[in-house]
Amino acid sequence: MLKRIHYISSFAQDLSDDEIEDIARQATKKNAEDEITGVLMAKGDVFFQIIEGPEENIDRLFTNILKDPRHEKIITLGIQIGDLKRLFPDWNMKEINLDTSTSERLQPVRAIIDAVQAQSAIIENLTEALAAAAWAELLDLTTKE
Ligand SMILES: Cc1cc2nc3c(=O)[nH]c(=O)nc-3n(C[C@H](O)[C@H](O)[C@H](O)COP(=O)(O)O)c2cc1C
Numbered sequence: 001m002l003k004r005i006h007y008i009s010s011f012a013q014d015l016s017d018d019e020i021e022d023i024a025r026q027a028t029k030k031n032a033e034d035e036i037t038g039v040l041m042a043k044g045d046v047f048f049q050i051i052e053g054p055e056e057n058i059d060r061l062f063t064n065i066l067k068d069p070r071h072e073k074i075i076t077l078g079i080q081i082g083d084l085k086r087l088f089p090d091w092n093m094k095e096i097n098l099d100t101s102t103s104e105r106l107q108p109v110r111a112i113i114d115a116v117q118a119q120s121a122i123i124e125n126l127t128e129a130l131a132a133a134a135w136a137e138l139l140d141l142t143t144k145e
Pocket residue numbers: 023026027028030031040047049051061064065066068070071093
């Protein structure tokens with residue numbers, strides 16, 4: 001049984017190329033011990049990562065990733081479990097810098113990141129507006145009592 005998770009997140013603070021490479025280097029070492037493979041891409045201040053491996057190991061890793069202070073606003077794009085074939089059998093964690101890579105083939109990934117970022121900004125604004133409106137209504141009701 002294999003599990004695969006795709007997510008995007010935003011840097012919590014500025015991260016240099018060296019710091020991103022360090023994350024990938026340490027991940028590669030640890031993932032090899034846990035039979036985890038995948039890719040870690042960075043574009044602007046956004047990470048896009050795919051991790052795949054035994055379900056228990058992926059759950060443990062993702063719990064750690066969610067708590068990692070180097071990034072925030074983690075949005076899970078997809079979770080697959082089953083008799084999956086690995087997408088990245090040869091990479092324990094391949095790091096790709098989408099800002100410096102000139103590969104045209106990576107254009108769809110850039111488009112996904114831009115689309116998710118734009119949508120999440122809209123959703124964030126709407127959620128804030130809704131929360132503000134709901135609070136106003138609640139306070140209004142309270143003052144009438
Ligand atoms: C964007 C991002 C991707 C990461 N990917 C991995 C990964 O694939 N494998 C891994 O072991 N740690 C990864 N980490 C680091 C984990 O969040 C965490 O620091 C690490 O698993 C803790 O390991 P330790 O308990 O052995 O110190 C990533 C961190 C970030 C910010």
